[in-house]
Amino acid sequence: MAELSPVLKQATPVLAERGEGVHIYDEDGRRFLDFTAGIGVTSTGHCHPKVVAAAQEQVGTLIHGQYTTVMHRPLLRLTERLGEVLPEGLDRLFYVNSGSEAVEAALRLARQATGRQNAIVFTGSFHGRTMGAASLTTSGTKIRAGIGPLMPGVVVSPFPHAYRLSMSEADAVAHALRELDYQLATTTSPQETAAVFIEPVLGEGGYVPVPDAFLQGLRERADQHGFLLVADEVQTGFGRTGTFWGHERSGITPDIVITAKGLASGFPISAIAAPAAVMEKAWPGSQGGTYGGNAVACAAALATLDVIEEEGLVANSAAQGERLRQGLEKVGSAHPEIGDVRGRGLMQASEFVTADGAPDGATAARAQQAAAKNGLLLLTCAPHGNVVRMIPPLVVNGEQVDSALELWAASVEEATS
Numbered sequence: 001m002a003e004l005s006p007v008l009k010q011a012t013p014v015l016a017e018r019g020e021g022v023h024i025y026d027e028d029g030r031r032f033l034d035f036t037a038g039i040g041v042t043s044t045g046h047c048h049p050k051v052v053a054a055a056q057e058q059v060g061t062l063i064h065g066q067y068t069t070v071m072h073r074p075l076l077r078l079t080e081r082l083g084e085v086l087p088e089g090l091d092r093l094f095y096v097n098s099g100s101e102a103v104e105a106a107l108r109l110a111r112q113a114t115g116r117q118n119a120i121v122f123t124g125s126f127h128g129r130t131m132g133a134a135s136l137t138t139s140g141t142k143i144r145a146g147i148g149p150l151m152p153g154v155v156v157s158p159f160p161h162a163y164r165l166s167m168s169e170a171d172a173v174a175h176a177l178r179e180l181d182y183q184l185a186t187t188t189s190p191q192e193t194a195a196v197f198i199e200p201v202l203g204e205g206g207y208v209p210v211p212d213a214f215l216q217g218l219r220e221r222a223d224q225h226g227f228l229l230v231a232d233e234v235q236t237g238f239g240r241t242g243t244f245w246g247h248e249r250s251g252i253t254p255d256i257v258i259t260a261k262g263l264a265s266g267f268p269i270s271a272i273a274a275p276a277a278v279m280e281k282a283w284p285g286s287q288g289g290t291y292g293g294n295a296v297a298c299a300a301a302l303a304t305l306d307v308i309e310e311e312g313l314v315a316n317s318a319a320q321g322e323r324l325r326q327g328l329e330k331v332g333s334a335h336p337e338i339g340d341v342r343g344r345g346l347m348q349a350s351e352f353v354t355a356d357g358a359p360d361g362a363t364a365a366r367a368q369q370a371a372a373k374n375g376l377l378l379l380t381c382a383p384h385g386n387v388v389r390m391i392p393p394l395v396v397n398g399e400q401v402d403s404a405l406e407l408w409a410a411s412v413e414e415a416t417s
């Protein structure tokens, strides 16, 4: 009898039968508060009626109109619609199916557009599992070990991680920018650097918001040296951080924006956006793929964008994120095992440390497992697995946030006593 491969590591023992809003139900009818949202994907909640209706209608009309063979309306409409929410000037788009594929595509595009080869990423970065994306990923050796050699030409510069560096945010930014300048002077010359890739909130690497001054410093250096600033908004886009885009609050405009996850409420689609001047340097036919811009996924994405707008989900993310953050801080201050609470919008996390401040993955895992047992689905992240993150659907309300916090407090108590 065939079985699933053990390469897929299971975070919870739940066998999901159905989902509705912020809840997942198992086959015995047990209800779980889903504060994972399928790793930040089901932004409009599970099976939002508008998304379901749009997808059902499209399924009966045209499922797959391969976009480099025949064009279809859902793709054209989605492109127009994304143009309304993307930063001004990033008005040329194409589509693939996942975050990793979109990262690969952005890397190809940056190389094509600049004629340069190297890429800079930051410690703790996560950009995906395919070979190019894994080469840009430093969130943990489990992604990289045993699959090399990875792509050459990737330079890793320190992330401004104030908590881990035991520095003020301003000092961490100054340190990281100095180190980046050092890399540009010693390891990857500006003339051979195609792009710098950054997640506006470091995701899998530990849920660490990027200080605005750091993004501004990257923008200055990209302008000065002529390389491209690529914002990997795969996890942070579509309201997740309390603004529509994670980079928005810094006031900068990236050269390339990569989106996926929250775009279509669970249907696989990702988009790469850049100005015409960048896209025109890539030759026709050099990007794309069989399933890119699937018509049903496009219809679901259009409905998702409608729901985000109609239900004010960006503002809800900011408001509920603040409520969640305050509650997490309260739990954190009652437990010395929680060294830091941080995040933006509905992307919040608690970092577990030992008495001497070392990463404590074992306690984080116990808390996450206790939460699942108590009815609250959560994920861990960070290189040592010692950060427990909360990424509920953006439709979550105050009562549900409070319920999750109660379950969290009880689960942390269980894990630490």
Ligand code: PMP
Pocket: 039, 098, 099, 100, 101, 103, 126, 127, 128, 129, 199, 203, 204, 232, 233, 234, 235, 260
């Ligand atoms: N970039 C970021 C910032 C991500 O968080 C992820 C997924 N966690 C990816 C890329 C890869 O996306 P996918 O799993 O869809 O390939």
